[in-house]
Amino acid sequence: MFNEKKENPNPVGERNIIAKNSSLVGDIKSDGDFRVDGKIEGTIQTSGRVVIGKEGYVSGTIDCTNADIEGTFSGKLIVDQILSLKSTADISGDVVMGKLSVEPGAVFNATCAMKSAVKVIQNGAEKTKKTA
Template identity: 45%
Template sequence: MFGSKTDDKNKKAMAQIASSASVNTLVQGTKVVGDIEADNDIRIDGTLDGHLRCTAKVIIGSTGAIKGEVSCANAIIEGRFEGKLRVNEVLNVKETAHVVGDIKTDKLIVHSGAVFNVTCAMGSGESARVKAATSSEETAKKVNPANA
């Protein structure tokens, strides 16, 4: 009766905050074989053998391991990764990490001490095409200044 509207607003606000700050966790000692899709951050301290698609951040903890294919917005790797990794924004490889595979990311941070044996492509596809086109135009101007 008294304050019910305020209570309802507070409950809705708290639910919204909780859902936006949610982190899915695969704890140490847990093994998943299969595919995972997540809209919120996900932390892997156990083992995943399969595919992971995440629209947010993927964290592979120091006890975590993923073998398979991962696509996400951002990633922090402290544990082991083997496979294909696509990071739309920033990949942060910590000193305890062991990474083997094929990487595509926009930005990359590799800390001293990390094992990083990968084939790596950086930059978004669009920016890479723009840079290539600009380089081609500049080369053409240098070769044939009359067309400049």
């Protein structure tokens, strides 16, 4: 009874790591978070957070809920909530996000679109509509 292991039914707490000196070519889909300290060429799709470390490099597409970038990204970046660029970040390509935080020193050479919540009032009831 007390020695039974409880399985975590919520995989969002899981972390996936692409370590330094590792490289991956291909597409990744997961519900967990990702940390990239190596090199990825392809697509990362997750409902969690993506972190690209200082020496990390991603070329391709990222579709995630939140992202913290310290390294290099090139391609299409879709972040549903908050994109945070640290001072060492180097971003190029197309970016769509909910909110953007940029530290001084970050390089941001991208076309940028910010999602916003638009309130639509119909028949006295408020509805929130997301736009890009």
